[in-house]
Amino acid sequence: xxxxxxxxxxxxxxxxxxxxxxxxxxxxxxxxxxxxxxxxxxxxxxxxxxxxxxxxxxxxxxxxxxxxxxxxxxxxxxxxxxxxxxxxxxxxxxxxxxxxxxxxxxxxxxxxxxxxxxxxxxxxxxxxxxxxxxxxxxxxxxxxxxxxxxxxxxxxxxxxxxxxxxxxxxxxxxxxxxxxxxxxxxxxxxxxxxxxxxxxxxxxxxxxxxxxxxxxxxxxxxxxxxxxxxxxxxxxxxxxxxxxxxxxxxxxxxxxxxxxxxxxxxxxxxxxxxxxxxxxxxxxxxxxxxxxxxxxxxxxxxxxxxxxxxxxxxxxxxxxxxxxxxxxxxxxxxxxxxxxxxxxxxxxxxxxxxxxxxxxxxxxxxxxxxxxxxxxx
Amino acid sequence: xxxxxxxxxxxxxxxxxxxxxxxxxxxxxxxxxxxxxxxxxxxxxxxxxxxxxxxxxxxxxxxxxxxxxxxxxxxxxxxxxxxxxxxxxxxxxxxxxxxxxxxxxxxxxxxxxxxxxxxxxxxxxxxxxxxxxxxxxxxxxxxxxxxxxxxxxxxxxxxxxxxxxxxxxxxxxxxxxxxxxxxxxxxxxxxxxxxxxxxxxxxxxxxxxxxxxxxxxxxxxxxxxxxxxxxxxxxxxxxxxxxxxxxxxxxxxxxxxxxxxxxxxxxxxxxxxxxxxxxxxxxxxxxxxxxxxxxxxxxxxxxxxxxxxxxxxxxxxxxxxxxxxxxxxxxxxxxxxxxxxxxxxxxxxxxxxxxxxxxxxxxxxxxxxxxxxxxxx
Numbered sequence: 206x207x208x209x210x211x212x213x214x215x216x217x218x219x220x221x222x223x224x225x226x227x228x229x230x231x232x233x234x235x236x237x238x239x240x241x242x243x244x245x246x247x248x249x250x251x252x253x254x255x256x257x258x259x260x261x262x263x264x265x266x267x268x269x270x271x272x273x274x275x276x277x278x279x280x281x282x283x284x285x286x287x288x289x290x291x292x293x294x295x296x297x298x299x300x301x302x303x304x305x306x307x308x309x310x311x312x313x314x315x316x317x318x319x320x321x322x323x324x325x326x327x328x329x330x331x332x333x334x335x336x337x338x339x340x341x342x343x344x345x346x347x348x349x350x351x352x353x354x355x356x357x358x359x360x361x362x363x364x365x366x367x368x369x370x371x372x373x374x375x376x377x378x379x380x381x382x383x384x385x386x387x388x389x390x391x392x393x394x395x396x397x398x399x400x401x402x403x404x405x406x407x408x409x410x411x412x413x414x415x416x417x418x419x420x421x422x423x424x425x426x427x428x429x430x431x432x433x434x435x436x437x438x439x440x441x442x443x444x445x446x447x448x449x450x451x452x453x454x455x456x457x458x459x460x461x462x463x464x465x466x467x468x469x470x471x472x473x474x475x476x477x478x479x480x481x482x483x484x485x486x487x488x489x490x491x492x493x494x495x496x497x498x499x500x501x502x503x504x505x506x507x508x509x510x511x512x513x514x515x516x517x518x519x520x521x522x523x524x525x526x527x528x529x530x531x532x533x534x535x536x537x538x539x540x541x542x543x544x545x546x547x548x549x550x551x552x553x554x555x556x557x558x559x560x561x562x563x564x565x566x567x568x569x570x571x572x573x574x575x576x577x578x579x580x581x582x
Numbered sequence: 583x584x585x586x587x588x589x590x591x592x593x594x595x596x597x598x599x600x601x602x603x604x605x606x607x608x609x610x611x612x613x614x615x616x617x618x619x620x621x622x623x624x625x626x627x628x629x630x631x632x633x634x635x636x637x638x639x640x641x642x643x644x645x646x647x648x649x650x651x652x653x654x655x656x657x658x659x660x661x662x663x664x665x666x667x668x669x670x671x672x673x674x675x676x677x678x679x680x681x682x683x684x685x686x687x688x689x690x691x692x693x694x695x696x697x698x699x700x701x702x703x704x705x706x707x708x709x710x711x712x713x714x715x716x717x718x719x720x721x722x723x724x725x726x727x728x729x730x731x732x733x734x735x736x737x738x739x740x741x742x743x744x745x746x747x748x749x750x751x752x753x754x755x756x757x758x759x760x761x762x763x764x765x766x767x768x769x770x771x772x773x774x775x776x777x778x779x780x781x782x783x784x785x786x787x788x789x790x791x792x793x794x795x796x797x798x799x800x801x802x803x804x805x806x807x808x809x810x811x812x813x814x815x816x817x818x819x820x821x822x823x824x825x826x827x828x829x830x831x832x833x834x835x836x837x838x839x840x841x842x843x844x845x846x847x848x849x850x851x852x853x854x855x856x857x858x859x860x861x862x863x864x865x866x867x868x869x870x871x872x873x874x875x876x877x878x879x880x881x882x883x884x885x886x887x888x889x890x891x892x893x894x895x896x897x898x899x900x901x902x903x904x905x906x907x908x909x910x911x912x913x914x915x916x917x918x919x920x921x922x923x924x925x926x927x928x929x930x931x932x933x934x935x936x937x938x939x940x941x942x943x944x945x946x947x948x949x950x951x952x953x954x955x956x957x958x959x
Binding site: 209211213215216217218219224225227228229230231232233234235236264265266267268269272299300303304305392394400401402421422423424425426427441442443444445446447448517523525 | 586588590592593594595596601602604605606607608609610611612613641642643644645646649676677680681682769771777778779798799800801802803804818819820821822823824825894900902
């Protein structure tokens with residue numbers, strides 16, 4: 206008998222109620238039943254995004270919504286500022302470059318937080334920036350950027366602010382309207398507790414006006430077409446109806462818990478994970494850690510890939526290794542979405558076993574007790 | 583107690599085994615478990631597409647794969663030939679225009695089949711066509727085009743042939759390699775018996791070479807990136823894992839039935855539907871009907887929208903009305919994917935009731951007997 210557990214920063218575990226909702230017979234999308242469902246999830250998403258704007262629902266993974274943000278905000282020849290502090294910041298740059306935009310990078314060393322003053326400085330040095338692309342929770346390094354402060358800086362210029370909130374939405378406070386973020390994108394398989402396959406985008410009035418002027422080519426991700434359809438409780442293209450049915454239940458679960466409680470839970474679980482890692486003599490990688498995922502440096506002499514493989518193959522627990530240039534240098538444990546204190550303790554117990562099995566000097570229980578001390582508070 | 587039935591040309595009913603597979607706990611995509619699953623569904627798709635080429639699996643609806651076909655096959659300034667005989671042919675034109683291509687249309691009156699000779703004539707009149715875009719089964723009109731004959735004509739020129747097989751794959755014979763189709767696209771929610779959310783694309787060697795040269799901007803739908811990842815049993819972006827898990831079971835069901843049996847079943851069910859409609863004094867709309875969906879003309883004096891609404895609201899059966907300029911003029915009954923003889927008879931019985939309720943002179947049972955006569959053979 207083997208049990209499998211997901212402690213990776215997405216896909217995350219999906220609650221049984223949500224799995225059940227997705228297993229119900231498929232309904233046709235051009236029916237009053239679907240339209241009522243769609244209207245309800247759109248209201249739920251507005252609550253989650255803390256916005257009065259429409260939240261578009263796309264059949265795509267998060268990268269699709271990121272591409273949509275680029276092609277609806279920009280025009281050929283535009284100069285854009287991209288905050289690059291990890292794989293997902295780099296993805297913004299790659300998408301912008303694929304569409305021929307001039308990318309001015311703000312290079313942030315991996316593990317460090319974006320400096321809002323540096324963003325302001327870059328905007329001053331490069332007048333005429335059309336949009337600033339940022340990552341709220343940089344999943345590849347475990348850093349949480351200060352979007353509120355970055356937004357305050359960007360708001361002093363005419364540039365649009367586009368934010369990847371894929372692993373921050375439903376984890377930390379993301380008051381889209383209050384911060385003045387122009388395009389906020391997210392995806393289903395993180396804190397929203399769904400399988401992958403849905404992506405979301407929320408645009409400010411300024412961003413909608415920009416979309417009306419934007420001249421990059423687009424069709425599947427044309428947000429104007431999508432907005433027109435979604436106002437009639439339909440999508441422009443056939444929606445992923447089973448995921449939308451699951452989304453309804455997932456949003457109900459989130460609303461029953463409440464935003465404040467959700468944020469507090471994620472912070473508490475991440476604090477316990479960080480305390481455990483520190484108690485085991487490990488070093489955290491992120492300067493300003495996101496509660497979505499805890500990035501831990503692989504100690505000298507240890508094979509980072511082996512930690513991930515052993516946890517998975519022997520202990521049945523999926524965490525994440527380092528991506529790209531971080532491969533083998535960090536591992537990342539998440540307690541994201543449908544996760545509680547016992548999931549975290551399970552992950553820590555397994556990590557202790559794994560480190561011991563790999564010959565790293567660990568006293569079993571040290572990490573667990575440190576985590577319990579945090580969790581008891 | 584109300585039962586609901588889907589007799590629409592997508593989404594179609596999903597077998598309970600497939601729904602169950604999708605309701606299992608989500609697995610992480612960077613695991614040997616997922617890679618084994620992915621390898622298996624890719625082999626199954628090669629069987630379904632009748633190809634030795636890779637079949638790409640995208641998290642998108644069919645329109646996403648259509649956009650992918652355009653941006654990977656073409657470059658700015660390209661002249662393309664688009665066969666426009668319905669809403670989905672027009673969608674090819676819209677996507678090509680969104681990307682700034684020069685679209686030479688081959689206009690086909692709604693309900694009529696594309697004439698391969700006219701395609702040859704258009705290619706002769708317009709030298710230098712980069713690609714020809716065609717629709718195999720035009721869902722909006724119920725017409726099945728003769729892709730084999732069109733391919734033979736296109737193959738005499740250097741143009742690529744790009745085919746939307748969204749409602750033909752798994753319904754009629756689609757020998758991708760034998761016909762020499764360069765890009766074949768399909769989606770999950772038709773004969774493949776899955777909810778919407780996955781799209782598929784299969785490229786010939788010529789098309790892969792063209793993708794290497796193509797200079798339209800692309801990122802999410804960059805097939806070269808996708809092919810590289812999928813060769814390692816991964817996707818470039820987070821895959822819709824629950825749908826992929828369902829796809830495995832759906833393909834197993836299809837393989838157990840066998841391609842020939844699947845094609846014969848669809849033809850038999852559609853023939854029964856056509857016979858019933860004719861026996862009820864109704865007129866078929868399509869010159870060369872697709873077995874995917876039967877388009878029926880709305881008789882003079884009857885409200886086509888009311889037929890669809892009454893079937894749905896009173897009888898619990900979703901069929902489709904006419905789209906765009908066909909609205910109110912036709913209705914469309916499908917027996918696509920997970921459908922058998924009794925689903926067809928149920929649909930016909932309900933149609934008889936509905937027509938009677940709307941005051942159309944119908945003798946109850948005439949359609950049913952005509953369908954039974956076909957089904958008994």
